[in-house]
Amino acid sequence: MLKSMTSFISNQYAAVLFTMDQDHITRLMWMSSLFMMAFVVILMPAYYFDTRLLEGSSVWAKPIKFSLSFAMHFFTLALLAQQLEIKLRTGFLLKLFSYLAVGSMLFEIIYMSIQSGRGRRSHYNLETTYEMLMYILMGVGGTLLVTISFILGVMIWKHSKSKGSNQGLFFGSVIGLVSGSVLTLVAAGYMSSTMSHLVGDTVNNVNNVNSVPLMGWSRSVGDMRISHFLSTHLMQILPLIGWLCDHYRLPAKRVVLISSFILISISLWTLITALLGKPLY
Amino acid sequence: MQLSDIYATGISPDQWFMYASQLAMLGWLILIFLPRKIKLLSVIPQYVIPFALSLLYAGSALTTYFTSEGGYDSLMGLRTLFESDQFLLAGWVHYLAFDLFIGAWIARNADRLSISRLLQAPILIMTFMFGPVGLVLFLAMRMVLSPSTKESENQKGVTHA
Numbered sequence: 346m347l348k349s350m351t352s353f354i355s356n357q358y359a360a361v362l363f364t365m366d367q368d369h370i371t372r373l374m375w376m377s378s379l380f381m382m383a384f385v386v387i388l389m390p391a392y393y394f395d396t397r398l399l400e401g402s403s404v405w406a407k408p409i410k411f412s413l414s415f416a417m418h419f420f421t422l423a424l425l426a427q428q429l430e431i432k433l434r435t436g437f438l439l440k441l442f443s444y445l446a447v448g449s450m451l452f453e454i455i456y457m458s459i460q461s462g463r464g465r466r467s468h469y470n471l472e473t474t475y476e477m478l479m480y481i482l483m484g485v486g487g488t489l490l491v492t493i494s495f496i497l498g499v500m501i502w503k504h505s506k507s508k509g510s511n512q513g514l515f516f517g518s519v520i521g522l523v524s525g526s527v528l529t530l531v532a533a534g535y536m537s538s539t540m541s542h543l544v545g546d547t548v549n550n551v552n553n554v555n556s557v558p559l560m561g562w563s564r565s566v567g568d569m570r571i572s573h574f575l576s577t578h579l580m581q582i583l584p585l586i587g588w589l590c591d592h593y594r595l596p597a598k599r600v601v602l603i604s605s606f607i608l609i610s611i612s613l614w615t616l617i618t619a620l621l622g623k624p625l626y
Numbered sequence: 627m628q629l630s631d632i633y634a635t636g637i638s639p640d641q642w643f644m645y646a647s648q649l650a651m652l653g654w655l656i657l658i659f660l661p662r663k664i665k666l667l668s669v670i671p672q673y674v675i676p677f678a679l680s681l682l683y684a685g686s687a688l689t690t691y692f693t694s695e696g697g698y699d700s701l702m703g704l705r706t707l708f709e710s711d712q713f714l715l716a717g718w719v720h721y722l723a724f725d726l727f728i729g730a731w732i733a734r735n736a737d738r739l740s741i742s743r744l745l746q747a748p749i750l751i752m753t754f755m756f757g758p759v760g761l762v763l764f765l766a767m768r769m770v771l772s773p774s775t776k777e778s779e780n781q782k783g784v785t786h787a
Contacts, residue, residue, distance in 0.1 A: 367740075369740070369742070372740050372741075372742070373742045373744075373745070376739075376740075376741045376742060376745055376767070377745060379767040379770055380745050380748075380749075380763075380767060382766070382767070382770070383762070383763045383764070383766035383767040384763065386762060386763070386766040387759050387762050387763055387766075444744065447742070447744055447745065448744065451744070451745075451748055455748065
């Protein structure tokens, strides 16, 4: 009875390509993802009512963008963690870093939203002692958010149960999570060390007039956020490519390795372009 | 002696405000921090405190509404209504009672959906600070789960390893 019940529940998630277990770590990540999606819902009215701008875009643009990417991050973690045996997934290491990551996510999005409401910057803000302290804590939070994906990548590499059967998903997950976490840390770390995501003549570009639609990346000077974006989403793109290879019976290992090489190169290239102070186009 | 001084057994609206706020705060602290396994602890924020606050609302709203120039028909009317401290108190107590009731409802349903207490905390704090915002946050999360999922999860589908 109980067994048929649990399989019935897992079937509920068949629509999202994978089935998910119902252990509390999967649940924590999946609910964190839902929480962030719901957060977008409550930020949208504020976005439409508020006419205040910060560096050329709505004060609410930043928490909305971060909510969406946190939602994607935790959904990815929940799905990819399914490759581990339930015992490992709910083991001490992943449990500790999952809770730390969810705590960091909550801290980041709540502080960011409060700062948006006050019409003040959250990143690179050293104007008051409080804001400086919070900015440092955001750095800690950000690091913890990629620590969990790095650890998950390494754990899948060592203990995946689908190593033999789903090679594409296996290689995509390991390379995607590990390289995505490391490259994100590099890009974000550089930005925080120079106190700006822009490189070049930033004085004449304060309001970010000439920028890529929706994303807001600069088209006049170098912008580190492009590389940050590509690096971070390696965590989704590579496992997806791998999964598609498994599904359509393509030479999974080869396709994943080649696409990893191409995508990591592109993200490094955008990093170097930005460091040279050049816009993408 | 002014009406506000003799109002409700000599306790001023200011004092009532303090008592009501502290009572509501107690309910929120229970909801956010204390374990849910003890039945009594969920009855207090869900029923006992909202019930008591609603009685206070009845006392302050019913005694002032009908003698006020204002009404619910326009923003101007509302402003006139809330010019009196008694009605301002009633309005605030209304928030306190309903927000806490909704908060307790969210907590109960979130438990059924096995939403971690770590994630419940910000939803509840949001409901405490900006009532409807917290409600929308929870309803939007819940919306994504299909009805059949919700039902089966009611019967402890989640394995706690």
